[in-house]
Amino acid sequence: MQSILFWIFSLAMLGFGAAVVINRSPIASALSLVVSFLGLAALFMMLDAYFIGVIQVLVYAGAVMVLFLFIIMLLDLRAEERRKINVVAVIGGVLVALALFFQIYCVVHKLRAAEQPFPRLPISKIDDVRNVGLLLFDQYNLPFQIIGILVLVATIGVIVLSKRELR
């Protein structure tokens, strides 16, 4: 049962991920990206990471995608007209990507741990929000505050960039 769900969700994620790259219209790409992120959130929940799964839906499928669609609307991008496709560049790019995947495959194939199934969790109900929160505010308190500063700097940077005249 679990492995059927795994294949369904990973196929959805990979298929719509490929649709992001293949589609010519930016809006179709953005909507494919939403479905891909939702499939990924389902995979997170199958790995018992419910908090990360919910964050994935809220932040990516919610906030980030709204931002993307808003920018596409603002720039008024249409499906790009057919430019002359550089066949050599496309073949080269696909070859490089395939070489990368071949390398990843070889590494995973050699990894002895990769053949083992996931260990069973003795407790059926895990409260992972509590555990992540404890770790976040205790052991990783300093990185957490630094990331708060980072978000603040990003906000200010966006405001500066969006001002009318850039000098």
Added chain:
Amino acid sequence: MLTLGNYLLVSGLLFTIGFAGVILRRNLIIIFMSLELMLNAANLSLVAFSRFRVDAAGLPNYNAQVFVFFIITVAAAEVAVGLAIIVALYRVRRTTHVEDINTLKF
């Protein structure tokens, strides 16, 4: 039975798709979306490793999930700044096509 290798290979495939998008596409916004795909592929393998390492108390290793949390936060900030840069570029050059942006090309 699902193994760790299944998740790692799916994550590698997602990373490859994102990588191919960055190389092949010429639209800045699509390149940006492909970057997000690559970040998410890294997240998937981190969560898989987290579930794989069950400690003595029978809980997954939450360090990896905290790391994923940080990655998601940084990615959200990066999207905001990157899209602002794309909008500023579009105001000046009226294009989001990387082949039209060749001032630095010698």
